[in-house]
Amino acid sequence: MSVEGFNVETNYSLVTVTVKGTKKFGLKSYMLEFDCIWPERRGPHLSPPGFRVKFVKFRPDHALGAQNFSFNVTIPNLEFRASLSLSLLTRGAHTASLCTISLFLSLSSGEESSIRKERIKMEPKGVSFREGCLSRKAEETALRRYEAAAWLDSMVGPLNLPQNPSEQEFVSCLRNGLILCNAINKIKPGSVPKIVSKPLMGSPANDNQNSLPAYQYFENIRNFLVAVEELKLPTFEASDLEREKLDTGSVTRIVDCILALKSYQQWMEGIDYNGSLKCIKSPLFKLSVSRAQCQMTPSGSFVQRRRLDLPSGTERKKPSESENKKTEVPTFAEVEDEVVRIICQCLVNAKENFNQILATNVTSQEREDPVKLFNKIIINCLEKKNNVDNLKPSAPFSSIEGKVLNDIASSPLKKDHNTSEIDRSVSINFLEAQESEIRELKLMLESVKSEYSALHNQIQDDYATLVHEVQGLTTAASRYNQAVKENMNLYNMLQELRGNIRVFCRIRPLFDSTSRSTIDYIGEDGSVMVFDPLKPQSTRKVFQFNKVFGPKATQGDVYKETQSLIRSVVDGYNVCIFAYGQTGSGKTHTMYGPSGGSGQDNGINYMALNDLFHISGARENVKYQINVQMVEIYNEQVRDLLAEDSSATRYPFL
Numbered sequence: 001m002s003v004e005g006f007n008v009e010t011n012y013s014l015v016t017v018t019v020k021g022t023k024k025f026g027l028k029s030y031m032l033e034f035d036c037i038w039p040e041r042r043g044p045h046l047s048p049p050g051f052r053v054k055f056v057k058f059r060p061d062h063a064l065g066a067q068n069f070s071f072n073v074t075i076p077n078l079e080f081r082a083s084l085s086l087s088l089l090t091r092g093a094h095t096a097s098l099c100t101i102s103l104f105l106s107l108s109s110g111e112e113s114s115i116r117k118e119r120i121k122m123e124p125k126g127v128s129f130r131e132g133c134l135s136r137k138a139e140e141t142a143l144r145r146y147e148a149a150a151w152l153d154s155m156v157g158p159l160n161l162p163q164n165p166s167e168q169e170f171v172s173c174l175r176n177g178l179i180l181c182n183a184i185n186k187i188k189p190g191s192v193p194k195i196v197s198k199p200l201m202g203s204p205a206n207d208n209q210n211s212l213p214a215y216q217y218f219e220n221i222r223n224f225l226v227a228v229e230e231l232k233l234p235t236f237e238a239s240d241l242e243r244e245k246l247d248t249g250s251v252t253r254i255v256d257c258i259l260a261l262k263s264y265q266q267w268m269e270g271i272d273y274n275g276s277l278k279c280i281k282s283p284l285f286k287l288s289v290s291r292a293q294c295q296m297t298p299s300g301s302f303v304q305r306r307r308l309d310l311p312s313g314t315e316r317k318k319p320s321e322s323e324n325k326k327t328e329v330p331t332f333a334e335v336e337d338e339v340v341r342i343i344c345q346c347l348v349n350a351k352e353n354f355n356q357i358l359a360t361n362v363t364s365q366e367r368e369d370p371v372k373l374f375n376k377i378i379i380n381c382l383e384k385k386n387n388v389d390n391l392k393p394s395a396p397f398s399s400i401e402g403k404v405l406n407d408i409a410s411s412p413l414k415k416d417h418n419t420s421e422i423d424r425s426v427s428i429n430f431l432e433a434q435e436s437e438i439r440e441l442k443l444m445l446e447s448v449k450s451e452y453s454a455l456h457n458q459i460q461d462d463y464a465t466l467v468h469e470v471q472g473l474t475t476a477a478s479r480y481n482q483a484v485k486e487n488m489n490l491y492n493m494l495q496e497l498r499g500n501i502r503v504f505c506r507i508r509p510l511f512d513s514t515s516r517s518t519i520d521y522i523g524e525d526g527s528v529m530v531f532d533p534l535k536p537q538s539t540r541k542v543f544q545f546n547k548v549f550g551p552k553a554t555q556g557d558v559y560k561e562t563q564s565l566i567r568s569v570v571d572g573y574n575v576c577i578f579a580y581g582q583t584g585s586g587k588t589h590t591m592y593g594p595s596g597g598s599g600q601d602n603g604i605n606y607m608a609l610n611d612l613f614h615i616s617g618a619r620e621n622v623k624y625q626i627n628v629q630m631v632e633i634y635n636e637q638v639r640d641l642l643a644e645d646s647s648a649t650r651y652p653f654l
């Protein structure tokens with residue numbers, strides 16, 4: 001389990017804390033608990049909604065790999081100082097503290113509600129977790145107590161306490177309030193104006209300083225608690241120090257108060273006189289901070305993230321699923337990026353122990369020169385030799401990532417103890433991720449191969465089907481053309497058989513209904529019998545035609561018999577249709593139409609030309625040229641009726 005960072009977003013009266021981290025599964029069931037030590041915890045103003053929330057429950061079915069977790073809590077308050085602690089809770093309520101996030105936020109409560117200050121501290125807690133360890137909570141409590149005692153010792157010591165004091169020893173040491181008052185005065189001078197350090201006149205003398213009269217040390221404790229409350233830090237009850245038989249809860253409250261003071265003191269040390277946060281300004285540190293995604297939100301609220309790895313953090317964040325997909329084949333730049341991240345991490349870790357480094361190894365001259373200070377920190381890290389050689393795989397890498405890993409292993413970083421575990425973890429995770437990627441790629445390759453094979457077969461089948469169909473169509477088309485040709489030949493042969501010269505007889509209706517017709521009989525076979533109505537006894541004469549149209553025959557009936565010849569014209573045959581008869585017999589009527597040109601009962605000319613254009617237009621593969629000539633033969637004179645020049649109307653036309 002590792003907590004990698006957190007966000008604190010302030011938006012007017014809302015404070016949202018988001019914690020992100022990675023859980024590597026090996027145990028069965030976890031709950032993450034986000035606890036807040038609140039100044040008014042036991043006061044009339046109880047914790048606000050969302051103050052204490054139990055969060056993510058990891059499911060046992062995620063037995064493999066690591067899972068990222070992220071959750072947040074929203075704290076509505078305008079002004080507060082609080083300490084949030086993130087704990088890991090297993091079955092049986094055994095907890096292990098992951099980290100403590102100390103927040104010191106001061107928001108203006110005026111009408112503008114703008115953010116005045118925001119400071120964040122985060123203290124990592126080492127976790128060496130064993131499931132079902134019954135002393136886990138007690139161990140954690142003890143660790144916090146030792147930490148509080150050590151801090152007090154560094155501030156106002158020596159306390160003459162053992163290195164790992166018991167609860168009794170710890171409380172007894174603090175009972176007279178002197179240490180606490182001195183400590184808070186050192187953080188904020190004048191917080192406790194008057195500290196009672198000696199028995200007052202008339203009080204019973206006692207060698208033991210801790211045995212001040214109760215009302216005197218009560219005054220110290222009361223003044224201390226008032227000062228703590230003014231700082232809006234977690235407090236405890238004065239009676240917590242008085243109890244003969246201590247309970248864990250009272251000691252915990254005292255320890256929480258002291259650790260909150262410690263966080264406050266560290267925060268104060270981190271602020272310069274301008275109120276801005278001090279930090280190491282080396283480029284790599286900036287890079288690490290930028291990688292931790294420090295950003296300014298559009299609304300103007302400041303979002304600060306800091307990466308935190310626990311000292312025992314052998315569990316490193318594995319690449320998430322999305323990252324794995326994104327980096328199917330890691331490039332050199334990505335591996336280089338990882339190396340830079342490791343270096344930044346090393347520097348961040350060094351920064352976390354900055355005070356210790358300064359106290360132990362750094363001279364005053366180096367302290368004044370930032371460049372020398374930076375070099376000292378780097379050297380300090382590199383002097384801790386590690387076992388990076390173990391990172392080298394037994395088999396040589398053949399791929400580019402193997403080369404990069406070899407480069408990592410042979411780099412100067414291998415001499416850094418702090419980075420050895422990180423490098424090893426990164427390398428193992430990297431190799432595992434690569435193996436997983438290779439397996440997935442192999443599966444994908446097989447899948448693509450089978451799909452390609454199926455597609456190839458399908459295309460071949462489709463191609464064969466298409467070829468077969470095209471061949472069928474080609475055969476059908478050739479047969480069609482042949483059939484069309486045969487049809488044309490047969491058609492025109494039929495026309496010839498019906499007679500190249502066909503003579504039809506059309507009988508005009510009588511103009512006068514009282515007059516008698518000379519037509520005695522019209523036969524279906526094209527015969528017509530005529531006689532002289534004035535001489536009924538005279539001989540009847542029979543004439544034979546291809547067809548005889550009676551007086552009731554329409555223009556359409558006449559054209560129907562000649563229509564088949566128009567198609568022969570388009571097929572290339574010469575065709576001539578003309579009317580012959582005496583004056584007034586109806587030639588013009590049959591060929592042109594009724595006199596007056598009403599447009600109705602059009603004659604053969606109109607209907608033949610319509611068909612001619614229709615058939616020629618339908619045959620797209622043949623280009624036709626159509627010319628029109630209109631002549632009149634009258635008194636054995638041929639005249640061009642379309643000629644504009646009247647002199648050129650006489651035949652032969654020039």
Ligand SMILES: Nc1ncnc2c1ncn2[C@@H]1O[C@H](COP(=O)(O)OP(=O)(O)OP(=O)(O)O)[C@@H](O)[C@H]1O
Nearest residue numbers: 508509581582583584585586587588589590594595
């Ligand atoms: N089948 C018919 N039905 C009705 N009326 C007809 C028919 N045939 C001819 N007529 C009419 O008979 C008259 C004479 O016909 P038309 O002018 O066509 O004869 P024609 O043979 O062209 O004469 P011409 O040789 O003098 O030009 C016209 O008024 C015409 O409308």
